[in-house]
Amino acid sequence: xxxxxxxxxxxxxxxxxxxxxxSAPPFAMRVARNALEIAGRDLMLGPDADARAAARMRALxxxxxxxxxxxxxxxxxxxxxxxxxxxxxxxEHLRQCALDTLAIDQPRYAHQLTP
Amino acid sequence: xxxRLSRDDIAERLGRIAPWLAPGAYAIADLSRLTGGASMxxxxxxxxxxxxxxxxxxxxxxxxxxxxxxxxSAAPLAREAEVIxxxxxxxxxxxxxxHVCADCDDGHGGLGDAYVMHRVAGETxxxxxxxxPAFAAxxxxxxxxxxxxxxxxxxxxxxxxxxxxxxxATLARYEATWRASGAVRPTIEAAFRWLERxxxxxxxxxxxxxxxxxxxxxxxxxxxxxxxVLDWELAHVGDPAEDLGWLCTAxxxxxxxxxxxxxxxxxxxxxxxxxxxxxxxxxxARVEFWSMLGSLKWGVMTTMMYATFAADPAAGxxxxxxxxxxxxxxxxxxxxxxxxxx
Numbered sequence: 236x237x238x239x240x241x242x243x244x245x246x247x248x249x250x251x252x253x254x255x256x257x258s259a260p261p262f263a264m265r266v267a268r269n270a271l272e273i274a275g276r277d278l279m280l281g282p283d284a285d286a287r288a289a290a291r292m293r294a295l296x297x298x299x300x301x302x303x304x305x306x307x308x309x310x311x312x313x314x315x316x317x318x319x320x321x322x323x324x325x326x327e328h329l330r331q332c333a334l335d336t337l338a339i340d341q342p343r344y345a346h347q348l349t350p
Numbered sequence: 351x352x353x354r355l356s357r358d359d360i361a362e363r364l365g366r367i368a369p370w371l372a373p374g375a376y377a378i379a380d381l382s383r384l385t386g387g388a389s390m391x392x393x394x395x396x397x398x399x400x401x402x403x404x405x406x407x408x409x410x411x412x413x414x415x416x417x418x419x420x421x422x423s424a425a426p427l428a429r430e431a432e433v434i435x436x437x438x439x440x441x442x443x444x445x446x447x448x449h450v451c452a453d454c455d456d457g458h459g460g461l462g463d464a465y466v467m468h469r470v471a472g473e474t475x476x477x478x479x480x481x482x483p484a485f486a487a488x489x490x491x492x493x494x495x496x497x498x499x500x501x502x503x504x505x506x507x508x509x510x511x512x513x514x515x516x517x518x519a520t521l522a523r524y525e526a527t528w529r530a531s532g533a534v535r536p537t538i539e540a541a542f543r544w545l546e547r548x549x550x551x552x553x554x555x556x557x558x559x560x561x562x563x564x565x566x567x568x569x570x571x572x573x574x575x576x577x578x579v580l581d582w583e584l585a586h587v588g589d590p591a592e593d594l595g596w597l598c599t600a601x602x603x604x605x606x607x608x609x610x611x612x613x614x615x616x617x618x619x620x621x622x623x624x625x626x627x628x629x630x631x632x633x634x635a636r637v638e639f640w641s642m643l644g645s646l647k648w649g650v651m652t653t654m655m656y657a658t659f660a661a662d663p664a665a666g667x668x669x670x671x672x673x674x675x676x677x678x679x680x681x682x683x684x685x686x687x688x689x690x691x692x
Contacts, residue, residue: 237677239533239656240670248663248670263666270667273674306534313539320540320547321687329537330688333681340677345605347685 237336242277245270276339284335291328354412355461357381363460364395364408370449371466372397372404379403390583394469406448410464431465432509433558433585442502444579445470470578472569479570480604480613488575493615495576496597497623500563503579504590504629508558514587516556518549520643524650531653537680541646544687548639550589555630557590564602565612591632594620595640600682601648610641642686649679 240248249267253259259267285302292305296312309325312318318325330348337344355363361381368375375397384392384407391410396403409427431450438444445467479485479492515523525542561584569578596602597620603613611620617634625631656673663670 237674239531239653239673239676240659244660244663245667245670245674248659248667251664252666263668266666266668266671270671273671303534306536309536310534310539313536313543316543320544321691323691325536325540326684326687326691329540329680329684332537333677333684336677337681340674344678344681345603345607346678346681347600347607347689348681349688 237340242274242281245274273340276342280335280339284332284339287335288328288332291331295324295328357383360393360408360410360461361395364466367449367451367461368397371406372399372448374399374401375404376400405469407445407467407469408461408464409467410451410461427463427465429509429511430582430585431467433512434467434582436506436509436558437503437579437582440502440506442499442506442579443577444582470569472571472577474566474569474580476565476602476613477604479565479568480606480609484572485570485614488570488572489614492570492575493611493617493619494623494626496563496568496611496615497594497620497625497629498627499576499579500560500590500593500597501624501627501629503560503563503593504557506558508556508587512558512585512587514556516554516588517592517639517643520588520592520647521545521549524643524647527654528650531650531657533653535649535676535680537683538646538649540687541642541649541683545639545643545646548635550636550639554589554591556587559586559588559590560593561585561596563593563597564599565597565604565614566602568612589636589640590629591636592640592643594624594632594637595642596644598637598641599644599648600641600685601645601679638686638690642683645679645682645686649676649683652676652679 249270253267289302289305292309293299296305296308298305298308300308309318313320313325333346333348337346361378364378364381368378377398379396379398381393381395384394389412391412393408393410395408396405411427428450431447434444435447438446447465447467449466451461451464451466473479473485521542528538560579560582562581563579567579567581568576569580571577597612598610598617600607603609606613609615610617617637621632621634652672652675655669659667659669659673
């Protein structure tokens with residue numbers, strides 16, 4: 236999942252910012268609510284999405300590891316040219332990653348991925 | 351160096367230079383701030399003349415420059431004003447420049463790095479331009495109008511002070527920024543490599559490029575369509591397809607992904623408007639290349655927004671939330687790679 240920011244950083248950021256005297260304008264309150272909604276969906280959906288991504292990468296790279304380790308290995312393979320950027324198996328993995336991250340971060344985004 | 355000025359300071363200094371802003375002007379009125387980022391301020395006001403009021407805009411650099419990483423292409427405002435004046439002279443719909451305030455200019459108002467331009471009426475909110483019924487009548491012609499405006503921009507002889515930044519240099523600049531962020535994202539890595547394979551093999555004739563020509567920086571009138579191209583801060587010299595590709599970048603379609611031009615029009619109309627106004631025909635594949643680079647740029651920018659949030663979380667979560675819009679850029683990148691394979 237996206238770690239810049241992590242769900243924990245989003246929650247801590249809202250807490251560090253939130254004025255307790257009622258002085259926050261409605262726009263800023265809406266942004267804060269959005270941040271907490273993203274963090275909430277991340278906590279709920281993130282672990283399963285990470286497990287699915289790791290399983291796909293184990294098959295793609297034929298190696299073991301955590302999601303983070305496998306992401307690093309996949310970046311190295313794409314950067315080094317071992318896997319072409321439009322290799323169908325890679326694109327299928329990235330497509331599912333994109334659908335999973337959108338479900339957490341921007342569920343209403345009008346994307347053009349095949350569902 | 352530009353000072354931090356209060357509203358009253360600015361009103362007083364604009365009043366002093368009123369005679370240079372409009373013929374016969376002896377005062378200014380109704381000064382109000384429109385936008386204020388960390389680096390740039392925009393103010394609306396009127397010059398008062400015996401014959402009536404002249405609506406104007408002041409653009410001015412605020413006291414502290416933005417962090418160097420935020421915007422490597424940011425140029426002094428005098429240069430921006432020069433580019434706009436050249437574009438207007440070439441028939442581009444853009445605000446006419448009324449006055450350029452040079453730096454260290456005691457005789458010209460003490461406003462620092464700033465200029466004054468004529469205020470144009472119209473809508474700039476991208477969502478309204480793409481979806482509001484008030485613009486239904488002008489939407490069908492808007493992509494063609496954008497094509498014509500771009501052809502005229504690209505025909506301008508660029509001021510000698512502008513940097514030349516081609517596709518390879520743009521890609522290298524964003525890859526360096528991305529590496530420095532330390533983020534690990536296979537989709538972003540694939541986008542860099544996909545673009546690298548498609549860099550133009552032949553030299554592209556360099557042209558004046560607006561650099562931020564997208565829905566959101568266009569002023570649209572419900573009766574006349576495109577009336578002004580705004581935000582010339584990123585103007586440079588480069589590949590003309592860059593401007594068309596950025597206008598078509600998926601991040602600026604405001605919920606209308608099938609209307610590839612800004613969420614309001616079609617690529618065929620954009621290209622037709624471009625050639626009808628004298629632009630050299632552009633291969634749609636080059637527009638596609640720059641649209642992919644546009645989505646990649648937006649993805650890299652969201653990570654830079656996150657870095658600002660991480661450095662000062664108490665400033666509020668807005669930039670942290672923008673960090674999570676990387677998901678949108680990645681979805682758009684994968685959709686482009688998928689579509690290119692079919």
